[in-house]
Amino acid sequence: xxxxxxxxxxxxxxxxxxxxxxxxxxxxxxxxxxxxxxxxxxxxxxxxxxxxxxxxxxxxxxxxxxxxxxxxxxxxxxxxxxxxxxxxx
Amino acid sequence: xxxxxxxxxxxxxxxxxxxxxxxxxxxxxxxxxxxxxxxxxxxxxxxxxxxxxxxxxxxxxxxxxxxxxxxxxxxxxxxxxxxxxxxxxxxxxxxxxxxxxx
Numbered sequence: 001x002x003x004x005x006x007x008x009x010x011x012x013x014x015x016x017x018x019x020x021x022x023x024x025x026x027x028x029x030x031x032x033x034x035x036x037x038x039x040x041x042x043x044x045x046x047x048x049x050x051x052x053x054x055x056x057x058x059x060x061x062x063x064x065x066x067x068x069x070x071x072x073x074x075x076x077x078x079x080x081x082x083x084x085x086x087x088x089x
Numbered sequence: 090x091x092x093x094x095x096x097x098x099x100x101x102x103x104x105x106x107x108x109x110x111x112x113x114x115x116x117x118x119x120x121x122x123x124x125x126x127x128x129x130x131x132x133x134x135x136x137x138x139x140x141x142x143x144x145x146x147x148x149x150x151x152x153x154x155x156x157x158x159x160x161x162x163x164x165x166x167x168x169x170x171x172x173x174x175x176x177x178x179x180x181x182x183x184x185x186x187x188x189x190x191x
Contacts, residue, residue, distance in 0.1 A: 066104045079101045086099045086138045 037074035047071060092121055092134050097142040100127050109164055111144050111155055124155045126166055
């Protein structure tokens with residue numbers, strides 16, 4: 001029987017192949033959920049779903065789109081916002 | 090036509106989004122060449138938001154002319170230069186530096 005804390009599905013179960021050929025059950029923290037646009041709620045592209053510790057080893061340019069509001073707004077909302085700003089002038 | 094040579098636009102898409110540019114050349118009904126705060130490049134007019142401002146520049150004007158025209162209406166423009174490619178220090182080079190320090 002697994003330990004009490006491992007009986008809940010808070011941690012995800014991963015089978016790892018060992019050098020001896022046997023497989024072992026390990027418990028890992030789950031990946032974060034998909035990033036969403038702050039304005040319309042659409043799913044954002046180009047945002048890696050990996051844990052913060054692994055994210056540190058990823059280059060900054062691979063963590064979010066390179067445009068303004070990248071990683072916060074979807075491209076459509078970002079265009080609309082800049083258009084509105086331009087028309088207010 | 091809205092997109093004429095000299096029309097000041099704001100770029101909507103890509104890494105230059107939100108920056109001001111001016112149309113330097115019109116290629117066809119959908120493509121123009123822009124310069125200014127953005128990089129000098131070909132651009133689809135769908136990716137541009139035209140403003141009411143106009144600059145007095147000639148067709149195919151060089152960056153210096155665009156810059157001085159922008160300064161007249163009070164928009165700061167800095168030249169976007171590509172980075173100089175430098176050779177990465179090799180292992181032998183690093184070891185040589187270590188020895189020199191000792």
